[in-house]
Structures are given as C-alpha cells and as structure tokens.
Amino acid sequence: MKKTNLLILSLLFYTLTGFGISLTILGNVGVSSFNSLNLSVAHLTSLKVGTVTTMINGLFLLTYTILTRGKLIRSYVIQAISVLCLGQVINFFTYQVFDSISIDHYIARLGLFMLGSIIAGFGTGMVLNLKILAFPIESVCHFLATRLNTSFAKLRYGVDIFSVTTSLVITLVTHGSLFIREGTVISLVLLSSTISVTKSVYEKWYAARDIKLQTQESLTQI
DSSP: OOHHHHHHHHHHHHHHHHHHHHHHHHHTSOOOHHHHHHHHHHHHHTOOHHHHHHHHHHHHHHHHHHHTTTOOHHHHHHHHHHHHHHHHHHHHIIIIISTTOOOOOHHHHHHHHHHHHHHHHHHHHHHHHHTSOOOHHHHHHHHHHHHHTOOHHHHHHHHHHHHHHHHHHHHHHHTOOOOOSHHHHHHHHHHHHHHHHHHHHHHHHHHHHHHHHHHHHHHHHO
C-alpha cells in the first residue's frame, strides 16, 4: 500500500481514537490516566479538553524535537497535524455532538465508557500497526528508552503515574471534579488489551495476505 494511502488511513484511525475518547468522557465514570490530566487542566483553565490534549501532546512533540535535534522534520509535521486533528475531533464530539446528552443510568454510562475505550484502543492499535504516524508521548518514551537503556513500558507507565498524580493534586487543591475513578482502572486493562488484540489480529492478517500474494506470484510465474 502506498504511503499516502497509509497516511490517510492513519489519520482516520487517529480520528476514531478521538471519537472513542469523547465517548469515555460522556460515560462520566472516570477516564484513562492521560485523559484525567487533560480534563483536570481543562477544568482548571476553562479550556476545552481537546485543546488541552493538543497542547500537552504538543509539549511532548517539542520535547521529541529537541531530543532528536530537529532532524526529523517530516515526522514532526505529520505528528503536529495528527495531534491538532485529534484535539479538534475530541472538541467536536464532546462539546457539540454529545454536549446535550445526559445519561443517568450507571450501567449505561459504564457500558458507554467501555465501548469508548475499545474504540480508542482499536484506533490507537491501528495507528501503531500502520507505522506511519506516531503519538508524541510514545515517540519520547521510545527515544529515551533507547538512550537510557531502559524499558519503554516503565517510561510509559511513568507518564501515566505523573498524569494521575497531577490530576489528583489539581482536584485536591481546587476542590474540582474527580476524574480518577473506576473508569481509570478499567481503562488500564481494557485499553491495553484492545491495543494488544488489534496488533495481534493485524499481524496475522498481514502475514496471511503476504502468503496469498506470494502464492499468486508463484502461480503466475509457472
């Protein structure tokens, strides 16, 4: 598949991730670690959550640019466009599509959160599978893991711990809304498992497709 097509597909899956995140926010049972930070900052500053998501991702992208000494211009531009799109998608669904929707039944809200987590996990997994776009946080963690000879997982969990801690501090200091709830715990399992399953299924499909293409080429040459 051509890189242009892969890029378009990646942006579509990035958009799907934003839609899934918006559903988890609508569920109102807590959100994932990173999104808890975004929501806390949004409530503290009165900015939209998608805007805050773009800003914080932008800080990670700036960090990645500094770490790589500005040598990966194409990667920076693509990631910048991606995070801008992600933020706009989150804002659109959260504040326009879902703003007037109110769900009182707890089981329904929990189910909506789980659906959103699965959709976001699938979108994220496909972005990672296509290997055209990258999430700025993952880019920074991969770079540091290589340079510091440490585990990517440890660094990524470190970001989650920082996000949760900062969100809780903001809540305690401002007496604002609490976003670290049961949904946060559920997302730790559901989000990562969905990404893992998506990756596994994609790799099997990709391998099967390669075998089919090779078989067809062999038959053509006979």
